[in-house]
Amino acid sequence: MIVSIEQLDGIAAAYRQKTGTYSKIVKICCGTGCISSGALKVYEKLNEAIAAEKLIDRVLVKKTGCHGLCERGPIIVFGEDEILYQTVGKRNLDDDAKLLLKTIQDGTVAENLLYKGEDKTKRYVSPRDIPFYSGQTRIVLAQNGILDPEDIEEYISAGGYRAIHKALQMDPAEIIEWIQKSGLRGRGGGGFPTGTKWRSCRDAEGEPRYVIANGDEGDPGAFMDRSLMEGNPHAVIEGMIIGGYAIGSDQGFIYVRDEYPLAVQRLSTAINKARENGLLGTNIFGSGFSFDIKIFRGGGAFVCGESTALMSSIEGKTGEPRAKYIHTVEKGLWDKPSNLNNVETWACVPHIINKGWEWFSSIGTPQSKGTKVFSLVGKVKNTGLVEVPMGITLNEIIFELGGGIQGNRKFKAVQTGGPSGGCIPGEHLGMPVDFDSLTKLGSMMGSGGMIVMDERDCMVDVARYFLKFLVDESCGKCTPCREGVRRMYEIVDNICGGNGEEGDVERLEELAKAIQLGSLCALGQSAPNPVLSTIKYFRDEYNVHIRQKKCPAGVCKALTAFMIDPGKCTGCMRCASECPVICISGEKKKVHAIDQSKCIKCGTCYDVCKFDAVKYE
Amino acid sequence: MEVDTAVVNTIIDKYGKDKSYLLAMFQDVQRQYRYLPKDAIQHICDKLNIPFSKGYEVATFYSSLSLKPRGKHTVHVCLGTACHLRGGPNILNTFERELNIKRGDTTENGLFTLESVNCLGACALAPLVRIDEQDYGKTTPGSVKKIINEYGEST
Numbered sequence: 001m002i003v004s005i006e007q008l009d010g011i012a013a014a015y016r017q018k019t020g021t022y023s024k025i026v027k028i029c030c031g032t033g034c035i036s037s038g039a040l041k042v043y044e045k046l047n048e049a050i051a052a053e054k055l056i057d058r059v060l061v062k063k064t065g066c067h068g069l070c071e072r073g074p075i076i077v078f079g080e081d082e083i084l085y086q087t088v089g090k091r092n093l094d095d096d097a098k099l100l101l102k103t104i105q106d107g108t109v110a111e112n113l114l115y116k117g118e119d120k121t122k123r124y125v126s127p128r129d130i131p132f133y134s135g136q137t138r139i140v141l142a143q144n145g146i147l148d149p150e151d152i153e154e155y156i157s158a159g160g161y162r163a164i165h166k167a168l169q170m171d172p173a174e175i176i177e178w179i180q181k182s183g184l185r186g187r188g189g190g191g192f193p194t195g196t197k198w199r200s201c202r203d204a205e206g207e208p209r210y211v212i213a214n215g216d217e218g219d220p221g222a223f224m225d226r227s228l229m230e231g232n233p234h235a236v237i238e239g240m241i242i243g244g245y246a247i248g249s250d251q252g253f254i255y256v257r258d259e260y261p262l263a264v265q266r267l268s269t270a271i272n273k274a275r276e277n278g279l280l281g282t283n284i285f286g287s288g289f290s291f292d293i294k295i296f297r298g299g300g301a302f303v304c305g306e307s308t309a310l311m312s313s314i315e316g317k318t319g320e321p322r323a324k325y326i327h328t329v330e331k332g333l334w335d336k337p338s339n340l341n342n343v344e345t346w347a348c349v350p351h352i353i354n355k356g357w358e359w360f361s362s363i364g365t366p367q368s369k370g371t372k373v374f375s376l377v378g379k380v381k382n383t384g385l386v387e388v389p390m391g392i393t394l395n396e397i398i399f400e401l402g403g404g405i406q407g408n409r410k411f412k413a414v415q416t417g418g419p420s421g422g423c424i425p426g427e428h429l430g431m432p433v434d435f436d437s438l439t440k441l442g443s444m445m446g447s448g449g450m451i452v453m454d455e456r457d458c459m460v461d462v463a464r465y466f467l468k469f470l471v472d473e474s475c476g477k478c479t480p481c482r483e484g485v486r487r488m489y490e491i492v493d494n495i496c497g498g499n500g501e502e503g504d505v506e507r508l509e510e511l512a513k514a515i516q517l518g519s520l521c522a523l524g525q526s527a528p529n530p531v532l533s534t535i536k537y538f539r540d541e542y543n544v545h546i547r548q549k550k551c552p553a554g555v556c557k558a559l560t561a562f563m564i565d566p567g568k569c570t571g572c573m574r575c576a577s578e579c580p581v582i583c584i585s586g587e588k589k590k591v592h593a594i595d596q597s598k599c600i601k602c603g604t605c606y607d608v609c610k611f612d613a614v615k616y617e
Numbered sequence: 618m619e620v621d622t623a624v625v626n627t628i629i630d631k632y633g634k635d636k637s638y639l640l641a642m643f644q645d646v647q648r649q650y651r652y653l654p655k656d657a658i659q660h661i662c663d664k665l666n667i668p669f670s671k672g673y674e675v676a677t678f679y680s681s682l683s684l685k686p687r688g689k690h691t692v693h694v695c696l697g698t699a700c701h702l703r704g705g706p707n708i709l710n711t712f713e714r715e716l717n718i719k720r721g722d723t724t725e726n727g728l729f730t731l732e733s734v735n736c737l738g739a740c741a742l743a744p745l746v747r748i749d750e751q752d753y754g755k756t757t758p759g760s761v762k763k764i765i766n767e768y769g770e771s772t
Contacts, residue, residue: 220700220736581714
């Protein structure tokens with residue numbers, strides 16, 4: 001049981017002594033991305049090789065949380081950012097294991113496992129030099145990719161659980177004051193000032209009070225919270241304990257998506273370890289303050305990310321939201337004062353307590369403080385997680401950290417804010433990323449999903465995609481959302497199918513207004529945003545679909561035909577062998593042809609052709 | 618399927634007969650039987666002293682619960698935004714063609730159930746497919762057949 005700061009120091013010193021005996025430390029990223037790229041096989045193979053060479057006492061191979069550059073996984077880092085290897089084991093596991101062993105034994109750097117630069121000639125040894133990492137300011141992700149998330153001693157040796165000790169010496173009102181002055185705003189998308197929320201909950205009448213971490217990260221294209229829960233669960237727990245003390249609550253809940261089994265497992269392990277060490281439970285640090293945390297798994301319902309729906313789900317009911325005439329800080333879970341924050345918000349709290357509110361508020365813009373983690377995905381070269389100071393421009397994120405568009409195609413739009421956000425076109429890439437700027441553009445920062453689209457993406461299809469998503473995920477409680485979004489979907493689906501009519505765009509705008517005004521919760525109120533933003537910036541594309549019955553991006557199947565240009569086709573057979581319905585005929589070195597009656601317009605031939613011989617119309 | 622009440626009782630007791638954990642109990646039953654049998658819902662509702670209609674409401678609200686028996690392996694094709702843009706719908710179509718079933722159905726031999734999911738959160742590896750607990754990243758129509766073959770013959 002840990003009851004004093006000296007004991008934390010002791011654990012940290014013992015951990016450093018233990019790891020100090022190793023001459024090499026090898027960190028294998030075991031986030032979900034790298035695991036699906038084969039990280040666990042690399043881990044096993046490397047351990048076997050090390051055992052065979054009798055190096056077990058000298059080399060520590062450990063599993064860490066997500067390192068961020070998921071596109072290039074599995075990622076392996078040697079020591080303190082000395083060497084970063086990428087896509088390890090993707091070509092040949094045995095060969096790569098030998099290269100790893102060689103690096104361990106004599107420090108030889110394996111050139112072909114290094115990250116390559118844009119021009120393919122420059123190779124980067126240390127992650128510190130790779131633009132994807134060097135352009136980031138990592139605070140909440142700082143320990144991701146370094147710590148073993150299942151090892152509480154390592155978290156403590158990295159300064160963990162000291163913020164609680166410090167907070168327990170402070171007056172709860174003073175902690176709330178700090179959070180308020182730090183300028184921390186909710187990372188889940190709402191952007192509500194966290195200190196204000198805490199104060200309202202503390203001041204609300206009723207006992208007991210509850211604190212809740214929202215880990216129901218349902219926005220498609222977003223996985224920041226997942227990586228935090230998987231990669232540094234103790235930081236979330238520590239933030240919640242501080243929040244519990246400040247608000248006057250002794251019970252916390254973490255609500256995690258059912259789709260994130262690894263996050264549930266790592267959080268459970270972390271909670272158990274914290275309990276064993278007396279950091280959760282009764283009389284924490286001998287202060288008289290008690291706090292514990294329970295995990296709830298979601299059931300695959302997007303709407304449960306909404307605070308009132310989430311609380312209803314914890315109560316064992318269906319996750320339907322309610323009108324918020326009375327805020328959840330007053331009457332939330334079981335009608336008791338409840339303070340809900342996003343996972344990333346909780347993870348910011350220990351840093352603010354450790355380093356002070358002045359430090360936190362010195363980062364970012366006047367209205368949006370600190371850093372924000374974004375999941376940069378879609379058609380960008382370096383997909384993965386980036387943490388940047390608020391106020392950085394979209395351009396910097398996409399073209400400097402992200403390395404630009406895959407296949408050097410043309411940038412078309414970036415979608416932020418998930419199904420509640422919108423698509424931002426190229427002319428606004430200079431816009432700073434913060435809570436308020438993106439809202440002015442008709443999108444929102446949201447929880448941090450950033451999906452990059454290129455010229456081969458159809459904006460009408462994207463609008464249809466989000467409407468379909470929302471039709472599926474509407475809980476059905478209120479009519480504007482249940483029926484209105486469905487009607488919008490039908491109109492857009494008609495446009496994509498070549499049955500669009502003049503006046504459809506105006507009808508969409510009219511419906512959108514009604515849904516925004518009449519829906520019960522934020523899911524419905526913001527549901528029209530993806531459509532409205534695509535109409536705002538890409539109205540021409542809607543018009544071409546409706547009037548000319550054409551899809552300029554070649555996505556909408558009813559409006560697209562793929563053809564082979566006889567002048568360019570070299571007869572390489574590539575498209576014919578990749579075609580899933582085998583509708584491309586032709587022999588080697590002879591011009592191929594597509595059988596239009598069989599073609600399912602999947603575009604595979606277009607994507608695989610190296611000679612630009614496949615066209616679409 | 619015959620529901621073993623002893624198994625269900627163990628699950629109920631694990632959560633201290635707490636009604637808040639209704640969804641968790643259903644999920645645990647589903648893990649056991651690969652779907653949520655109606656008899657199990659009834660049994661849990663009786664034990665927790667809540668009306669069957671309440672339990673049924675919860676069971677049909679959450680999309681991760683299935684009241685239909687599932688195949689030996691559940692294929693989840695991710696249709697999150699990143700997967701959608703990088704060809705997720707084509708991957709789903711390919712599974713439908715190769716397994717000769719539609720989304721939501723189970724193959725005749727009971728080997729596969731095909732489902733789509735709205736985001737698995739491994740967007741950097743789009744398009745993603747999850748079979749049971751194994752993830753497959755950067756799938757292509759060509760790789761679908763290979764993946765299916767890992768689990769035995771296709772239908």
